[in-house]
């Protein structure tokens with residue numbers, strides 16, 4: 507039996523807790539069955555954004571004519587692109603593995619961990635080499651992440667399909683691709699494949715793609731993705747069948763509200779992007795007093811301690827915010843609580859997220875729909891990106907910044923749609939997380955001219971209590987016809 511001060515199961519964000527413990531002179535262990543770094547590095551954030559960067563380049567070439575530059579998209583070296591991305595992200599995972607192996611105070615166990623009792627985990631080597639080893643920890647951190655959920659669609663057992671785990675590294679670009687699922691992973695991949703020229707059909711249960719976003723944001727993305735994909739929003743995949751000779755797949759999709767006729771969609775490849783499920787079923791948690799909800803997410807208190815004292819959880823298995831930055835934030839909370847007994851509680855009030863479609867979406871705080879459902883009093887303004895001169899220059903005419911604030915100026919939510927939205931949201935996050943979190947915290951500081959952050963500035967300035975304003979407003983020359991809507 508190997509005994510440690512702290513044992514982390516899952517080498518994604520959780521491994522940082524082990525490293526921090528080792529820096530304190532504690533004996534720590536990480537149990538990981540796959541590549542180090544977790545989903546983000548080899549199956550999620552990084553490779554998907556590397557692909558989307560190629561889609562953005564292809565899109566820029568396609569749009570160049572709008573700006574008086576003649577350019578044609580001549581060829582996409584698809585296999586070379588995916589090979590290059592694969593090599594980069596697996597090199598990063600290998601470096602992380604080497605760093606742990608070379609560390610004197612973090613032990614790396616390669617294999618799948620399962621509890622045999624509350625404090626003991628059996629690690630079965632992934633490649634069946636060697637014997638199962640038992641590891642015991644004084645504190646244990648569960649950080650085993652999530653995997654694609656495969657929905658119960660008739661005929662799926664007889665059909666070849668992809669999930670995001672395999673769709674990122676295809677050797678060849680599919681000519682036709684049907685994507686089931688209109689959430690953020692489906693939308694990002696729909697944009698990627700569509701922008702590179704694949705004939706994409708997307709089937710989404712809701713009337714809009716990315717339905718969890720503010721309605722205005724999801725409406726813009728749905729309209730925009732209709733330029734890259736054939737959209738079947740408001741449909742559910744009911745049945746799938748392999749085509750003759752196994753070369754294609756036919757999907758029968760039925761209207762979600764049972765009102766209307768089914769449609770049949772044919773494609774070379776089928777990609778399921780129908781959500782993710784926590785990997786907690788791999789852990790034999792029934793051997794412990796850790797509790798999960800009916801979907802398998804781990805129940806924790808606000809300090810991220812599970813029902814078993816001394817066993818902590820973080821990341822996708824907590825089910826609060828399924829994003830890498832959220833998992834890293836939760837890892838910091840667990841470090842503070844396990845290593846310093848800090849009693850720190852999670853606060854997701856200023857937790858942002860972004861979706862890397864065209865246009866990008868970034869969001870923090872409440873959506874307008876949520877505020878309405880809560881019956882909360884709020885003020886709102888929506889300012890188009892082309893109110894800022896750089897927004898106009900870039901032709902970001904479907905972009906906007908929407909600010910939701912309480913009558914006393916407290917920022918309740920902000921939704922940004924447009925180029926670099928994922929970066930632009932950050933000043934709003936800083937304002938919400940520190941200081942008073944009011945619209946004045948964003949509207950008061952000087953913003954660089956003529957940067958896109960002026961779109962944020964003008965929107966917050968609209969709701970601010972400032973007596974004098976110098977925020978730019980180019981709506982009067984915006985070619986998009988949005989000016990009258992926004993004013």
Ligand SMILES: Cc1cc2nc3c(=O)[nH]c(=O)nc-3n(C[C@H](O)[C@H](O)[C@H](O)COP(=O)(O)OP(=O)(O)OC[C@H]3O[C@@H](n4cnc5c(N)ncnc54)[C@H](O)[C@@H]3O)c2cc1C
Pocket residue numbers: 515516517518519520537538539540541542543544545546549550551552554555617618619620649650651652670691785788789820821822823827828829830831832833
């Ligand atoms: C296609 C895609 C795109 C994404 N894009 C973004 C993005 O742009 N931005 C963003 O913030 N998030 C993104 N995400 C989400 C992000 O990847 C996850 O939220 C994040 O990786 C969660 O971290 P984690 O540590 O909880 O889990 P993971 O990173 O999944 O790490 C868990 C680890 O545990 C291991 N494991 C599981 N069970 C066991 C076991 N029993 N024993 C040993 N090891 C085990 C797994 O192999 C895995 O390595 C994306 C996800 C996908 C799929």
